[in-house]
Amino acid sequence: MNSGEFMFRVRVKSEADKDGEGNMPKKIIRHATSVAACSTACLAVALAAAPSAARAADAEPIRIGIISEASAIVGVAIPNAAQLAADEINAAGGIDGRKIEIISYDDHNSAADAVRAFQRAVNQDHVVAVVASYISEVVLALEPWSARLKTPLLTPGAASDEITRHIHEDYEHNKYTFHEWLASSSIAQSICDASHDLFVTGYGMKTTVVMSEDAAWTKPLDDRFLKCLPEAGLQVLDHIRFSPDSTDFTPIFNQIEGKKPDVIITGISHVGVQPTVQWAAQQVPIPLGGNSSQSTTSTFWKDTNGAADGVVSFDGAAEGVATTPKTMPFTEAYVKRYGVTPAYTGYSSYDAIYIITEAIQRAKSTEADPLVTALEATDHVGTVGRMQFYGKDDVFTHGLKYGKGLITGLTIQWQDGKQVTVWPENLATGKLRFPPFVKVKQAAAN
């Protein structure tokens, strides 16, 4: 449907758009016009401006491309947060006097559209790096293009272990890709660690059922779940994978209920509202834990009309919790500008722009190879924790390092319209509390 020339480009609001009274205009959409007409016009202007071109080059902006799913709640946080970061950096003087320009593309949840956007970003818009997507299928499609076009690609939200596996297995070609988020297996490990403390120690739970959408990111997730959940003290009674297009979860919840587990551990990202609403409507007496990406943003409460109450989920960072000194100022700035809390991708997207900025400053260049070397040396305290990338010899080459002192993620629970952090203990702002229809053994300690 979209040909390379007729792609919608969505330019996110920036400080420069404010009118005289400091008001933001509505979202600006530019239609890409015919390339031939544009290039002829550009050529004419360039020729006319040739003498002043040399002087102007120093003040040329540094362009960073953002490819994301603008109509998805988790996707739109990526360009929103990136623009916020760019505006902050520009207000502080930019990168050695050069301003950052964010160019956004909507990939409509399609890997094919994302690839076209990537090609356009590199070849026509001359971006120095691309921050893309939370969908593993999309990022896996972009990875070879990052290699072919030798342009750094960071993903702030996709999780599949395959991303770093490709980099590890063919470093020379794929070194331009950076997995700036936790791999599925790390997310699973974090959930297992949290489940041990919260469910096993806290409630004496012994059994669970794993319920995941059938997508690229959940294959390594589920593999790790099946290993680490029993180690954490939860026997896995059943493992259900459902189509991401599912809309009716009644049979699935019935199947799970038949096994009588103490808790359901989910791996869901593409779906979220429907299974949660139906869980509450059917009053399934089993708590929901694990990962529910959509539940990480504040609109989730509204979208589910409060059915989210009691849902427990892994998250990168959360409202009101100072994972690092940068977390809360970012969350406040994001809410002030966009009216909702950022989805998990917002935190890492914001950090991605800062990481790229620092790398350019370290490398003193925007060329791809020096930039890659500089990115590898990243040691940045972001909003989700201390961010470093695994090296060439580690299994998860160019993935974010997981662990205490670096990034562990945290666990939130929706309570009365608010996200309460319940794990780890040093960041917790509250305790687990379940809606009345959920039957949990009120065990020991807590």
Added chain:
Amino acid sequence: MLATQILVDGFAISALYALGAIGFTLMFGVSGVLNLSHGATMVVAAVTAWLVANKFGSYTGAAAGVVAGFVTAYVTYFMIVRPIQRSQAIPSEEKEIFVLTGTLLWGIMIQEAIAYFYTDNPKTVRPLIEGVVNINGVRTPSNEILIAAICWGAIGLLWLLVNKTRAGKALLAASINPRGLTLLGFELSNIYLLVWTIYGVLAGIAGVLLATFLGTSSSQTGQLTASAFSIVVLGGLGSVSGSLLAAYVVGYLETVTAYLITPEIRSMPALILLVLVVYVRPQGFLGRR
């Protein structure tokens, strides 16, 4: 236990399918229009219900959703379908294809607009009746029972309208022989207006109920239209009782598949059935040929 579960679950979802499909088949039967923006109309009703329910509660939201349903139907009729039907530039043999394409594109426009303003995240409305009841050991949300009741109530009212009122009989006549009807002095344009009104209300109700039951999003508009389309073809294009029968066949086939085989392939048996029926009996279960 499982049998009761399947019976109850299947009944509610079939009733919802039926409501959606009946509007669709009525539209085709009476005015010959295959409205491919059907799914989009339902989603508009659902999203409107969600928006209004957020501030004013579920009941007001539901009412607003139904209103949004028939407003969308009217807009579709006056802006897309009628201009094509009355156009001098399009040869009459091609008008149906143009209407098909026009409504398809219009449906896509609606879908993109909803995604733009409200994201493609599914929207839900709090159930109109909260709580669960126990039917023979099966824990069923009361809302599901309400949905089945409303669907059958609407279908019952429609039956009364078509068979007992003058306007309804004119509708029936128009679907059999529009020419003959005009010779008897009926204004066809009034008939069409009536059919679009009924269609809009039915689609609006279906959309709102869908929002309270499963939730729906802008990315499901295509699936909803396809689902209604296949049920209608299965039952026989233009036959209301055929659509009712087909909706229950499809609803139960899906439910049985989801419970007894696996939820992942729930829509497959219905599609296989569709292929078989089109091959063996192309007019559908109860269609006229």
